[in-house]
Amino acid sequence: MLGRAYTIFDTAIGRCAIAWGEAGIVGVQLPEAREIDTRRRLFHLYPEARETRPTPNAEAAIEGVVALLRGGMADFADVMLDMGGIPVFDQRVYQLIRRIPHGETRTYNEVAAKLGTPSAVRSVAHALLHNPFVVIVPCHRALETGGSADQMSPHGGLISKRRLLSIEGAVSSSSKTLMDVLLPIAPPRLPG
Structure with missing residues (x-):
């Protein structure tokens, strides 16, 4: 995989988005009032990202976000984050x-x-x-x-x-x- 990718997914509070790159998750976007607004925000933050199927790391993050937002427990310990560029x-x-x-x-x-x-x-x-x-x-x-x-x-x-x-x-x-x-x-x- 080259560059960044993203996907939109359903949760108990609405449609969320997640973006990732080769080094791990680069961002999570909780729902805006409308899905189009969630997508706009994501595109503003990660304009180079392309919509695609999640990697295993992104899938693990999505499963955790979905579980947590429905009131369940979530373990993100093994989810890799891309902290490049973060102080x-x-x-x-x-x-x-x-x-x-x-x-x-x-x-x-x-x-x-x-x-x-x-x-x-x-x-x-x-x-x-x-x-x-x-x-x-x-x-x-x-x-x-x-x-x-x-x-x-x-x-x-x-x-x-x-x-x-x-x-x-x-x-x-x-x-x-x-x-x-x-x-x-x-x-x-x-x-x-």
């Missing part, structure tokens, strides 16, 4: 965000702290705003301090973070800290 800091943010468990959220502050750059909250927000791998890199699980989820997801068409979190049945970040998830430690045993 190194953003790549680190995406790698960390991919590790937030299904149905849970973290704050931008928690993400910045876990990256070892607690003052980089704005940089975390910027990386998530430009996330081309929406759902595969579940940026909807990262929220501003205070838990605001009303903003639209990047490449999300009319879908808000709140809707994606509702589909997942998310719990707030206060129920588990990022450190609890990424560095699990067995609770101490009490005598008796």
Whole structure:
């Protein structure tokens, strides 16, 4: 395969699109109000992409997106992403965000702290705003301090973070800290 390709596929929330190249997935587009608008957005982002049958990697990503958007579990661990051209800091943010468990959220502050750059909250927000791998890199699980989820997801068409979190049945970040998830430690045993 030479160049980039894409396909449009059905989900519980509408027709989504995914684009890929030889190195992996380059972008996911959630549905716009109409399929033609989803296609326009995709063409704007990836004008060289041609519609074709998905590769096995793209098919695995599609199956995961479909499962997640119908409220099921999705494992994207083996889905290869093409991070060429993405700033190194953003790549680190995406790698960390991919590790937030299904149905849970973290704050931008928690993400910045876990990256070892607690003052980089704005940089975390910027990386998530430009996330081309929406759902595969579940940026909807990262929220501003205070838990605001009303903003639209990047490449999300009319879908808000709140809707994606509702589909997942998310719990707030206060129920588990990022450190609890990424560095699990067995609770101490009490005598008796």
